[in-house]
Amino acid sequence: MAQDLDAFRAETREWLEASCPEEMRQPVDGEGDVYWGGRNAEFKNEAQKAWFEACREKGYTVPDWPKEYGGAGLSPAEAKVLRQEMARINARPPLSSFGIWMLGPALLHFGTEGQKQHFLNEIARGEIRWCQGYSEPGSGSDLVSMQTFGEDKGDHWIVNGQKIWTSYADEADWIFCLVRTDKNDKYRGITFMLFDMTNDGVSTKPIKLISGNSPFCETFMDDVKVPKSYGEGIPAYVGEINRGWDVAKYLLGHEREMISGAGNKERSGSLGPKLARNGIDNPVLRAALAEYDIDALAFGCMGEKFLDELKVGKGHPAQPNMMKYAGTELNKQRHELMMSAGGSRALEWESEETSGGTPARSWLRTKANSIEGGTSEVMLNVIAKRILELPGA
Amino acid sequence: MPLYLDEDQQMLADTASEFMAEQGGIEKQLRHWRDKGCKDGFGHGLWEQFAEMGFTGMMVDEDHGGLGMGHAEAGIVLEQIGRNLTPSPFLTSSVMAASALDAASDDLKGRWLPGLVEGKSVFAVAVDEGPKHNPQSIKTRAEKSGNGFKLTGAKTFVVQGASADMLVVAARTSGGDADDDGITLFAVPRDAANMTQDPVRLVDSSMASHITFDGVELDGDAVIGDVDGGRAVLNKMLSAGRAGAASEGVGVAGGAFDMTTEYLKQRKQFGKLIGEFQALQHRAAHVYSELEIARATAIKAAQMLDEDAEKADLIVSVAKAKVGKVARLAVQEGVQMHGGIGMTDEYDIGLFMKRDRALHEFLGDHYFHADRVARLSGY
Numbered sequence: 001m002a003q004d005l006d007a008f009r010a011e012t013r014e015w016l017e018a019s020c021p022e023e024m025r026q027p028v029d030g031e032g033d034v035y036w037g038g039r040n041a042e043f044k045n046e047a048q049k050a051w052f053e054a055c056r057e058k059g060y061t062v063p064d065w066p067k068e069y070g071g072a073g074l075s076p077a078e079a080k081v082l083r084q085e086m087a088r089i090n091a092r093p094p095l096s097s098f099g100i101w102m103l104g105p106a107l108l109h110f111g112t113e114g115q116k117q118h119f120l121n122e123i124a125r126g127e128i129r130w131c132q133g134y135s136e137p138g139s140g141s142d143l144v145s146m147q148t149f150g151e152d153k154g155d156h157w158i159v160n161g162q163k164i165w166t167s168y169a170d171e172a173d174w175i176f177c178l179v180r181t182d183k184n185d186k187y188r189g190i191t192f193m194l195f196d197m198t199n200d201g202v203s204t205k206p207i208k209l210i211s212g213n214s215p216f217c218e219t220f221m222d223d224v225k226v227p228k229s230y231g232e233g234i235p236a237y238v239g240e241i242n243r244g245w246d247v248a249k250y251l252l253g254h255e256r257e258m259i260s261g262a263g264n265k266e267r268s269g270s271l272g273p274k275l276a277r278n279g280i281d282n283p284v285l286r287a288a289l290a291e292y293d294i295d296a297l298a299f300g301c302m303g304e305k306f307l308d309e310l311k312v313g314k315g316h317p318a319q320p321n322m323m324k325y326a327g328t329e330l331n332k333q334r335h336e337l338m339m340s341a342g343g344s345r346a347l348e349w350e351s352e353e354t355s356g357g358t359p360a361r362s363w364l365r366t367k368a369n370s371i372e373g374g375t376s377e378v379m380l381n382v383i384a385k386r387i388l389e390l391p392g393a
Numbered sequence: 394m395p396l397y398l399d400e401d402q403q404m405l406a407d408t409a410s411e412f413m414a415e416q417g418g419i420e421k422q423l424r425h426w427r428d429k430g431c432k433d434g435f436g437h438g439l440w441e442q443f444a445e446m447g448f449t450g451m452m453v454d455e456d457h458g459g460l461g462m463g464h465a466e467a468g469i470v471l472e473q474i475g476r477n478l479t480p481s482p483f484l485t486s487s488v489m490a491a492s493a494l495d496a497a498s499d500d501l502k503g504r505w506l507p508g509l510v511e512g513k514s515v516f517a518v519a520v521d522e523g524p525k526h527n528p529q530s531i532k533t534r535a536e537k538s539g540n541g542f543k544l545t546g547a548k549t550f551v552v553q554g555a556s557a558d559m560l561v562v563a564a565r566t567s568g569g570d571a572d573d574d575g576i577t578l579f580a581v582p583r584d585a586a587n588m589t590q591d592p593v594r595l596v597d598s599s600m601a602s603h604i605t606f607d608g609v610e611l612d613g614d615a616v617i618g619d620v621d622g623g624r625a626v627l628n629k630m631l632s633a634g635r636a637g638a639a640s641e642g643v644g645v646a647g648g649a650f651d652m653t654t655e656y657l658k659q660r661k662q663f664g665k666l667i668g669e670f671q672a673l674q675h676r677a678a679h680v681y682s683e684l685e686i687a688r689a690t691a692i693k694a695a696q697m698l699d700e701d702a703e704k705a706d707l708i709v710s711v712a713k714a715k716v717g718k719v720a721r722l723a724v725q726e727g728v729q730m731h732g733g734i735g736m737t738d739e740y741d742i743g744l745f746m747k748r749d750r751a752l753h754e755f756l757g758d759h760y761f762h763a764d765r766v767a768r769l770s771g772y
């Protein structure tokens with residue numbers, strides 16, 4: 001077993017050496033460095049394209065998914081080796097998508113064979129870009145109070161309502177969306193639907209953020225016709241009708257895992273050595289960095305433990321909430337320190353030196369970490385209730 | 394290695410947890426010896442039971458009667474020791490001294506290890522010379538004298554020094570006070586002439602000694618490892634101790650935290666269980682999260698020592714510092730959430746606070762290790 005892994009490691013190293021272009025071995029530094037796939041996707045450069053295509057061939061856009069769904073079918077141990085080897089050379093993720101992080105795991109768990117064959121392969125090949133329609137203006141933390149309604153018309157629904165904070169809705173091809181299909185049952189009256197954003201009646205409006213970017217939208221659904229099926233064995237909903245809340249919660253676990261940054265070397269690595277290159281001559285800042293590095297490296301250990309346990313089904317099912325809480329609070333602190341170390345230069349908003357204000361914009365973006373995917377307060381509520389089993393929580 | 398306990402380790406954890414709760418519990422050990430004013434601060438009977446369980450020699454190799462286990466396994470036992478505040482010489486004897494003796498001659502091993510394995514002997518380690526951990530500076534000197542050495546100087550806060558049958562003493566055989574080279578470790582028997590002990594009781598009821606060496610004569614075969622080349626052995630011993638202290642700290646924090654969440658589920662105020670107040674829930678959930686991270690880090694540090702990994706020293710310091718911060722948080726929140734009753738001697742929660750303070754100081758506090766993390770990272 002260990003020998004097989006050693007062989008796999010050697011093989012992986014060789015493959016990475018041959019397949020991962022030098023430009024793709026740099027830390028991600030802004031939105032343009034990430035490839036999201038989709039119908040309208042464009043590669044930033046040749047290297048990004050080559051790296052994505054090499055990974056797609058190997059199934060390495062989703063290494064631990066089964067081969068028949070576009071993955072590489074790696075065992076947990078092999079997937080860990082691949083992660084380690086990619087981290088070793090700072091390889092960028094070849095493809096980022098809500099399909100990989102969120103919808104994919106939900107389909108693997110709840111989907112029909114037909115849905116898996118169809119949607120998972122599309123996701124793995126980066127063909128369709130997905131967005132998440134959960135939040136509504138009146139329903140954020142209290143997600144289950146959502147009101148978007150789908151009226152049953154036999155072979156289809158007519159959906160009306162409004163979603164908000166839909167990340168990249170204006171660039172997404174399809175949406176996975178929570179729709180109320182029974183007004184009388186709060187939890188058992190929600191259906192988890194999948195539909196095309198080009199359907200009549202779907203429209204989006206960007207929301208400008210404090211970072212000056214607008215990756216989010218309000219999404220309006222105005223008499224949208226959603227068929228109940230996309231063909232033999234491919235229903236347009238995941239799980240059962242009216243039982244979408246189970247799927248939604250399962251997916252949130254994966255979303256939180258992803259946002260936590262567990263296993264993300266750039267986010268759980270130390271900061272001091274990097275910033276020290278600019279010379280830290282202030283002992284108080286040095287001490288703050290050392291404190292941060294302790295927390296970051298410790299979180300890195302936790303990330304490793306969390307992923308190891310996840311793969312073998314150990315650990316508490318609510319653990320992703322703890323990881324999300326700890327990881328996002330840490331990431332905010334990381335960017336505070338990067339701003340401090342950067343000094344006035346980090347305040348520049350449009351300059352070339354800062355690639356258009358990257359430090360400041362990234363810092364502002366991280367403030368959302370403890371809000372998106374469930375706020376830190378909500379994470380603490382879940383930990384208190386489900387893990388610590390405190391009363392009345 | 395995956396970062397969770399494998400089957401054998403889980404079995405050890407279950408055994409250690411049951412044993413320590415039954416035999417090493419607070420009432421039976423800590424309070425018992427404390428209230429008696431015991432000069433050792435721990436029970437030798439329990440130490441022999443440790444031996445029967447196979448704990449005392451768990452890090453000793455099989456050729457010398459031990460079990461040949463690693464830091465990861467020692468950490469499992471230490472977590473249970475911490476959780477029950479069990480006073481014992483396990484960390485100094487079975488982890489630190491055993492790690493140093495690993496580098497000793499067969500003669501020296503033959504002299505000391507059987508007693509350790511049987512639970513008859515207790516060892517202490519004498520490194521520090523002031524109230525803050527500073528192993529870089531060692532002033533105690535050992536001069537060549539005939540076939541042996543003459544030891545002169547003083548060590549402070551040697552945990553269980555006065556109870557120990559043998560002390561691992563770090564002394565300088567050449568060079569300047571802060572040099573890396575020129576350090577030699579000695580195995581000094583308790584009855585050595587010209588050695589005086591001045592024991593003090595610490596806040597956690599443990600005993601520590603201030604020891605003076607006034608020309609203590611040592612045979613040449615008291616040397617552990619190489620003359621002048623002791624820094625590497627010393628570092629190994631310190632790493633073993635620091636990783637071990639981190640595991641024990643996880644236990645202290647975990648014990649305090651469990652006691653606190655239990656209390657939150659029992660105590661009523663304003664007509665509600667206090668655990669229903671979100672102000673307390675969020676703080677408890679925060680402590681839980683930090684504690685999980687600290688535990689992962691302590692396991693990682695022990696594994697890296699076992700694997701002799703390149704960054705082991707760095708992660709050991711991360712673990713000692715992180716656990717230090719987290720255990721502090723857990724015991725302080727523990728006392729706070731117990732309200733007034735947390736301030737009474739009758740309730741155990743305060744005992745956790747005391748043990749945390751002593752353990753935190755041992756082998757470098759959180760500031761010491763933060764500084765070390767920065768240095769090892771090149772800034």
Ligand SMILES: Cc1cc2nc3c(=O)[nH]c(=O)nc-3n(C[C@H](O)[C@H](O)[C@H](O)COP(=O)(O)OP(=O)(O)OC[C@H]3O[C@@H](n4cnc5c(N)ncnc54)[C@H](O)[C@@H]3O)c2cc1C
Pocket residue numbers: 131132133134135136137139140141142164165166167368369371372373374375376377378381
């Ligand atoms: C960057 C980003 C990306 C996002 N992407 C998407 C997306 O793609 N799709 C999507 O559907 N949604 C998305 N969201 C929405 C996100 O899920 C919600 O913003 C989040 O769930 C919080 O809801 P809210 O904004 O309505 O805040 P509210 O729920 O109104 O919360 C306001 C404050 O009250 C606190 N609070 C609320 N309830 C409690 C409670 N019970 N106890 C204690 N405190 C409480 C909150 O913690 C918060 O501090 C995104 C948000 C952000 C910031």
Ligand SMILES: Cc1cc2nc3c(=O)[nH]c(=O)nc-3n(C[C@H](O)[C@H](O)[C@H](O)COP(=O)(O)OP(=O)(O)OC[C@H]3O[C@@H](n4cnc5c(N)ncnc54)[C@H](O)[C@@H]3O)c2cc1C
Pocket residue numbers: 660661662663667670672673729730731732733734736
């Ligand atoms: C050193 C000392 C001297 C004292 N001297 C005197 C004295 O001279 N005379 C006298 O009468 N009393 C005295 N007291 C008692 C003191 O006033 C009480 O200990 C204090 O009011 C707290 O009450 P409690 O101990 O019952 O804790 P509890 O009320 O049981 O509280 C336990 C925990 O729950 C929390 N909690 C309780 N209610 C809420 C809530 N609604 N929301 C959030 N958290 C909550 C508390 O903050 C605490 O963390 C003394 C106490 C001490 C420690």
